[in-house]
Amino acid sequence: MSKKILIHNGNIYQSDAWLTPGYLSIENGKITAVQEGNPDQETLVLADQVIDAGGMAVLPGLVNGHSHFSQSFMRGLAGGRPLLQWLKELIWPLQSAFSADEMYLASLLGLAENLRGGVTYVVDHHKITHSPQHTEAVKRAAEEIGIRCTIARAWSDRGNKPESGAAILDEMEHWYSLQNPESKVTFASGPLTPWRATGDLMQKTHAQAKKHGSFTHIHVSETLEEVEMTLNETGLRPVTWLDQLGILDEHAQIVHAVWVDDAEIDLLKDRNALVVHCPVSNSVLGSGIAPIGKMLQRGVRLRLGTDGSASNDTQDCLENTKMAICLARAAHQDAANVTNDQALRMSLSDRTISVGADADLMMVNLNTLRSAPVHDFTSALTLCAHSGDVDTVMVAGEILMQNGKLTRIDEEILIKECSSALKILKKRAGIDT
Ligand SMILES: [Zn+2]
Incomplete structure (x- = not known):
């Protein structure tokens, strides 16, 4: 029989209000x-496990x-490079x-950091591997950590070391075949960028992703230079080109969109x-500030991402939320451009x-000391708290972190x-930093 968990004495998020x-019950x-x-x-007596959430905000896990x-x-390798x-x-x-x-260990580390910071679902834009074993290693790590994860298998069929389209489609078919409605680890197509992928593939x-209830996850218009590359090649801006290809729909995840114009x-x-x-990553690499105030105003669906730890240089989603607020307001000299409430909704994916x-x-x-005394829970979460303040995390009712301690690893x-x-990897790659 399933365990009945009761969380009480907490402040519970309800989108438009807090229960305080x-x-x-779970x-x-x-x-x-x-x-x-x-x-x-x-109610207290009937529960198998009672968790006192005194002084805590209780929310859906971060996305x-x-x-x-x-x-x-x-981490820390950007070193001032664009x-x-x-x-x-x-x-x-x-x-x-x-x-x-090494992929397995790096993935465990990234997943554990996400979990420790309150994340219950993460999209990994997995590197180009040329090896299904690398993707399998990420899958194994995600299953061990226990949070929900989509592995957007990155690919490129033009530019440096292109892969064959047939091989990518075959491999993706294999990954999709492993999914079922209960899977916590799922798969998606992850073309690197419009300038590293052909329109045909x-x-x-x-189409293959949609057939399997999945999506395309792609970096788009992160820098001005990239926009110019697509413009020179196709005569179209990147978002417009993706639309002409028929890819821009509800199954498209457009990562960054820093340099998009009003028509896009x-x-x-x-x-x-x-x-x-990805506000922190866009700042670290000096890429620019995405016009999210305008996107929110027009009703574009928005979600936050940390990006990888080489351009962030952490997976702290609460810090990322604060940065989304700060950048938008500074860019527009407007203290109401992106409200705390809008930022929290983006970090929870609504x-x-x-x-x-x-x-x-x-x-x-x-x-x-960072957050008390609390005037407003939404402000405290978006402006004061950081990932180290996350105390407990659960996925599908399983407690994966309690009192700040991971339960599985x-x-x-x-x-x-x-x-x-x-140390061994850097030596093999010839990187001396
Ligand atoms: Zn990225």
Whole structure:
């Protein structure tokens, strides 16, 4: 029989309000009750496990809409380089040198950091591997950590070391065949960028993804230089080109969209595409500031992503949320451009705590020097708290972190193993930094 969990004495997020205090019940991986106030004695006694959430905010887990787990081994390497120089001099040489075992360790590290920061669902724009064993290693790591994860298998069929389209389609078919409605680890197509993928293969992989209930996840218009590359080649701006190819629809995840014009924002809205905004990464690499205030105003679907740890240089989604607010307001000299509430919704991907929803939750301690005294829970979460304040995380009702301690893995051992593995990897890649 499934364990019945009761969380009480907490402050429970309800999209447009907070229950202070409130309580909720969980059974069979789902939320079965949400109430304002305190539970009666009978409710307390009937629960198999009672969690006191005093001083905590209780919310759906965060969604990290874009990461690259391999970059958990590449923190702090940007060193003042802009995107294309950073990719060519450091990231691509290191990524090509990864063994499957190193990929597994880097993924465990990235996933554990996401979990520790309250993330219950993350999209890994997995590196180009030329080896299904590398993708299998990410899958194994995700299953061990226990959070939900989509592996957007990255690919490129033009430019440096292109892969064959037939091989990509075949491999994707294999990954999709492993999915079922209960899978916590799923797959998507991840063309690197419009300038590293042919229109023909993007159309084919997009159709294949839709057939399997999945999506296309692609970096678009992160820098001005990239926009010019597509303009010179096709005569169209990148979002417009993707639309002409028929890829811009509700199954398209457009990562970055920093340099999009008004017509492209209208297209993103009209086609119901999802934009993944990565404010910290865009700042670290000096790429620019995405016009998310304008996108929100027009009703574009938006989600936040940290991007990989080589351009962030952490997976701290609460810091990322604050950065989304700060950048938008500074860019427009407008303190109301992107409200705290809008930013929190983006970081939760518009999920809320309601009866019948998956019990994918986080509890954030606001009784800290950073956040107390709390005037407003949404402000405290978006402007004061950071990932270290996350106390408890569960996915489908399973507690994966409690009182700040991961329940499935030993962090100390993981850090030691990763540090040793990185030394060997850097030597093999010829990177001396
Ligand atoms: Zn990225």
